[in-house]
Amino acid sequence: MSITVLYFASLRDAAGMASEVLPMPDSLAALYEGLRAKHGFSLPASRLRVAMDGEFVDWDAAPRDGAEIAFIPPVSGG
Numbered sequence: 795m796s797i798t799v800l801y802f803a804s805l806r807d808a809a810g811m812a813s814e815v816l817p818m819p820d821s822l823a824a825l826y827e828g829l830r831a832k833h834g835f836s837l838p839a840s841r842l843r844v845a846m847d848g849e850f851v852d853w854d855a856a857p858r859d860g861a862e863i864a865f866i867p868p869v870s871g872g
Contacts, residue, residue: 798863846862
């Protein structure tokens with residue numbers, strides 16, 4: 795059982811990749827905290843939006859096998 799994590803903007807830069815396949819996590823919050831430690835992400839989860847399979851979800855949503863999870867950092871525009 796696995797999920798695919800998609801990285802955008804500063805998270806993609808910090809991770810050095812656009813995506814990776816990982817084992818199924820217990821929760822989205824635990825997944826992000828593990829990735830934060832692994833890749834050195836500076837943003838806390840409270841500053842991000844999380845999406846699963848293209849739809850925004852709450853941090854307490856249950857991950858699904860095969861899902862695409864995206865952590866969306868704040869972006870600046872002009």
